[in-house]
Amino acid sequence: MAVVTEGASAGSPPALGTRVSFLLSQLGLQSARTFAAGLAPLGLNPNRFGLLIHVARAEGQSQQQLAETLGIHRNAMVSLIDDLEARGLVERRRHPRDRRAYAIHLTERARELLPEASRVADEQEASLLADLAEDERQTLRDLLSRLSAGSGQRADVHPGYREPASTE
């Protein structure tokens, strides 16, 4: 699916391509797809990576806790953890104080994989910003951070997107 957006009214006015919101959406989706492509050789995707990061921050959380942090339903967390477990990246251990719940822990393999995934992100960041001077990069980072903070986004929590289906 692709969408064109530009030239406002039938008359022809302001091109959407000059709007910050359009550029953010366009570049954001491309960044996500590029990241997905870069993670693929590691057997990861942005969703798996993001969840692993959150497991790593505090091991032993329940699925319910992880779901609340990510802003999704606990039902959806089941298959996400199923997926990571099947790939040998997390373990479901008995929760020490609640026999209904699991305590989710990283495996050794996940601990090896996370730095590699971060390196992929760093390389793509450098490639994305290759045409900008250092002061321009810092300015861009600053402006985007302010937009993010001002728009009520939880820092470091991505609102979520599907895995891009096709190649790229």
Next chain:
Amino acid sequence: MAVVTEGASAGSPPALGTRVSFLLSQLGLQSARTFAAGLAPLGLNPNRFGLLIHVARAEGQSQQQLAETLGIHRNAMVSLIDDLEARGLVERRRHPRDRRAYAIHLTERARELLPEASRVADEQEASLLADLAEDERQTLRDLLSRLSAGSGQRADVHPGYREPASTE
């Protein structure tokens, strides 16, 4: 679905939230969802709006031509045009020189709707940039435009995203 992304390796290093690529993806998805919510009262969504814009640019194009411009398969264009036709926004007319093809035209209703949709986009743009000074807005627009141009994006063509399902 939601995804968290931050703190790189298990050690804790560079937060993904400080990366431009993460901020673009986060803000871009939020912009798209906000735009979808704003268009909903008009019976539009970003996909429909984008396609209408492209029909408006050159009326009488075939479905195949529109599909090529948007970078999607002609099969997918069928249901998009079905959808717009059912809403009374486009008409399938006989193509003057090829009896296999349709010539896609806007209806009067679509001509009324397009300026309203552009107004929604303008209002949201203003809201998004409310915290920035005028020179900062221009700087941001310029930097994002350069990233977009440098990354091989076709100007004014969005790489596509699904209609956000939930409320947002």
Next chain:
DNA sequence: TATTGTTATACTCTATAACTATA
């Protein structure tokens, strides 16, 4: 023989409700 539009199919992702076992 190629092209335009169409349909059918399978696959994925999502959202909801309902179930079990514990608390």
Next chain:
DNA sequence: TATAGTTATAGAGTATAACAATA
């Protein structure tokens, strides 16, 4: 009575192949 995790279901979106009409 509420909560953690699970399963089943239905819906939306996408991708592919195959078809009829026309070039």
